[in-house]
Amino acid sequence: MNxxxxxxxxxxxxxxxLLTGMKITGKYVFxxxxxxxxxxxxxxxxxxxxxxxxGEVIMPHSENNEHxxxxxxxCELNCPNGSIEIISKMELTEEGKKKRAIDQHIYHLGMCxxxxxxxxxxxxxxxxxxxxxxxxxxxxxxxxxxxxxxxxKIAQGVKE
Amino acid sequence: MGFNIYDFSGMTHNMHLWFMERMxxxxxxIVEWTVIGVSYMLFVALFGLxxxxxxRKVCAAFQQRLGPxxxxxxxxxxxIADFIKLLMKELIMPKSADKFLYNLAPFIVMIATFLAMAVxxxxxxxxxxxxxxGIFYVTAVSSVGVIGILLAGWSSNNKYxxxxxxxxxxxxxxxxxxxxxxxxxxxxxAGSMQLSVIVESQRDSWFLxxxxxxxxxxxxxxxxxxxxxxxxxxxxxxxxxxxxxAGFHTEYSxxxxxxxxxxxxxxxxxxxxxxxxxxxxxxxxxxxGSIESFNHVMDFIPPLVWFFxxxxxxxxxxxxxxxxxxxxxxxxxxxxxWKYLLPINLVNILLxxxxxxxKFHL
Numbered sequence: 001m002n003x004x005x006x007x008x009x010x011x012x013x014x015x016x017x018l019l020t021g022m023k024i025t026g027k028y029v030f031x032x033x034x035x036x037x038x039x040x041x042x043x044x045x046x047x048x049x050x051x052x053x054x055g056e057v058i059m060p061h062s063e064n065n066e067h068x069x070x071x072x073x074x075c076e077l078n079c080p081n082g083s084i085e086i087i088s089k090m091e092l093t094e095e096g097k098k099k100r101a102i103d104q105h106i107y108h109l110g111m112c113x114x115x116x117x118x119x120x121x122x123x124x125x126x127x128x129x130x131x132x133x134x135x136x137x138x139x140x141x142x143x144x145x146x147x148x149x150x151x152x153k154i155a156q157g158v159k160e
Numbered sequence: 161m162g163f164n165i166y167d168f169s170g171m172t173h174n175m176h177l178w179f180m181e182r183m184x185x186x187x188x189x190i191v192e193w194t195v196i197g198v199s200y201m202l203f204v205a206l207f208g209l210x211x212x213x214x215x216r217k218v219c220a221a222f223q224q225r226l227g228p229x230x231x232x233x234x235x236x237x238x239x240i241a242d243f244i245k246l247l248m249k250e251l252i253m254p255k256s257a258d259k260f261l262y263n264l265a266p267f268i269v270m271i272a273t274f275l276a277m278a279v280x281x282x283x284x285x286x287x288x289x290x291x292x293x294g295i296f297y298v299t300a301v302s303s304v305g306v307i308g309i310l311l312a313g314w315s316s317n318n319k320y321x322x323x324x325x326x327x328x329x330x331x332x333x334x335x336x337x338x339x340x341x342x343x344x345x346x347x348x349x350a351g352s353m354q355l356s357v358i359v360e361s362q363r364d365s366w367f368l369x370x371x372x373x374x375x376x377x378x379x380x381x382x383x384x385x386x387x388x389x390x391x392x393x394x395x396x397x398x399x400x401x402x403x404x405x406a407g408f409h410t411e412y413s414x415x416x417x418x419x420x421x422x423x424x425x426x427x428x429x430x431x432x433x434x435x436x437x438x439x440x441x442x443x444x445x446x447x448x449g450s451i452e453s454f455n456h457v458m459d460f461i462p463p464l465v466w467f468f469x470x471x472x473x474x475x476x477x478x479x480x481x482x483x484x485x486x487x488x489x490x491x492x493x494x495x496x497x498w499k500y501l502l503p504i505n506l507v508n509i510l511l512x513x514x515x516x517x518x519k520f521h522l
Binding site: 011014018021022024025026028029032034035036037039 | 218220221222223224225226229480481483484485500504
C-alpha cells in the first residue's frame with residue numbers, strides 16, 4: 001500500500017514539475033515585448049548595447065584633453081596575449097622631479113580577447129570597455145590604435 | 161435547415177455525378193483518385209511548409225527570440241526559400257550503402273503518412289475513407305513508418321544512423337501501446353471505431369468533457385505518447401543532434417531528407433488531428449449544454465475552420481512540450497512507458513468502463 005502511495009505521488013510530482021516548466025516558457029511566449037532579438041542593421045540608430053558589453057578598450061578623456069593614465073604598465077603586464085604595449089616617457093614635474101608619464105598607449109584590437117583583465121588591473125581606472133562593436137576594417141594595421149589622444153596629459157591629482 | 165453550405169457531402173456527390181455523366185465509370189474512378197491524390201499532396205506540401213514556419217516562430221517565441229524575419233513579411237517566405245534550396249541540393253549516397261533500401265526508406269515513411277491521413281475527417285463529407293474501423297486503421301498504418309526509419313538507419317551503413325533507428329524503433333513500438341490503449345478508452349465511450357460516428361456523437365459535448373476524468377487522463381496520455389511516436393519534443397533521442405548528429409537521416413540530403421522532415425511534421429499534424437477528432441469533437445463547433453445563443457454563434461464558424469483551429473491548438477501544445485522539456489534518456493523513455501503510462505492507462509480503461517456501465521456520461 002505504501003508503495004502504491006509512493007507511485008501515485010511520483011506521478012503527481014512529475015506532472016507538477018513539468019507544469020512548472022511549461023508555466024515559465026508559457027510566460028515567455030505570451031510576453032513577446034520582452035524578446036531579446038535585435039534586428040541589427042535596421043535599428044542601428046537606436047540600438048543601445050547593454051552596460052556590461054565589451055566592445056573595445058578605450059581611454060576616456062576629459063574636455064581639457066586629460067586622461068587618468070600614469071603609464072605604469074600594469075595593464076600591459078596583465079594582458080594575457082600581449083594586446084597592449086605601453087611606451088612611457090620621463091617628464092619633469094613643477095618641483096623639478098623626474099616622473100614617468102604615458103607617451104603612447106598602443107592597443108592591438110585584432111589580438112584582444114575582451115577578457116577585461118586590463119580594466120580590472122588598472123589602478124587609476126584610466127581605461128574602460130567601450131560600447132562600439134563595428135570594428136570591421138579593410139586593413140589590419142587599422143586595428144592597432146593609440147588610446148591616448150595626441151597632446152593629452154594626465155589629469156591633476158592622479159596618484160600612482 | 162435544408163441546404164447546408166457547411167456540408168461537403170452534397171458537393172462531393174454532385175462532383176461524382178458530373179464526372180459520371182461525361183465519362184465511363186473506370187475513367188471517373190481514375191480521375192477522382194487523381195484529384196484526391198493531388199489535393200492530398202498539395203495539402204501535405206503546403207501544410208508542411210506552414211508547420212515548419214510555425215515551429216520556427218513558436219520555438220523563437222519560447223526562447224524570447226523573433227525567429228525568421230527577413231524573407232518576406234515577418235519571414236513568411238523563409239520555408240519556401242529553404243525548400244527551394246533543399247530541392248537544388250545534390251543527392252549524396254554513402255559508398256557502401258544498400259542502394260535499393262536507402263532509396264526506398266523515405267518513400268515508406270511518406271507513404272505511411274499519406275495512408276494515415278486518408279481517414280481523417282476534415283469536415284462533414286470531407287473524408288476520403290470512412291471505415292468502420294477508422295481508429296484501428298490509423299494506429300495500424302501510422303506504425304508502418306517505423307519500417308522506413310529502421311530501413312533508413314540500416315541501409316545508410318553508418319553507426320549513428322543505426323543507433324538512432326534502433327532507438328526510434330524501440331520507442332515507437334513501446335508508445336504504440338499507449339496510443340492505442342488511450343484510444344481504446346474513447347472507443348469504449350463512443351461505442352464505435354468509425355471516425356465519422358465518433359465526431360457525430362460529440363455534437364452536444366466533446367468526449368474530453370463527456371468522459372469526465374478518465375477521458376482527461378486518456379487525452380494527456382495520448383498527447384504524451386503521440387509526441388513520442390512522432391519522435392518529437394522531449395522524446396527526440398532518435399535524432400539527438402548532440403549525440404547522433406541527426407540519427408537515422410544523417411546520410412540523407414536534398415529531397416530525400418526533405419521527405420523525412422516533411423513526414424515528421426505531417427505526423428505531428430496527424431497526431432494533433434487524431435486528438436482533435438477523438439477528444440475535442442473533430443470539426444464540431446464548441447457547444448455548451450444550455451446557452452442557446454452562444455451555441456448558435458459558434459455554429460456560424462465553418463467546420464473546416466473549427467477543425468484547423470483545434471489542430472493548431474494541439475500542435476501548439478506539442479511544440480510547447482518540445483521547447484520546454486529536456487530530452488529523455490533511453491532508459492527513462494522506456495521507464496515512462498512501461499512503468500507509468502501503461503499501468504495508468506489500464507486502470508484508466510477500467511475507470512472508463514465503470515463510467516460507461518453506470519451511464520455516468522449521459
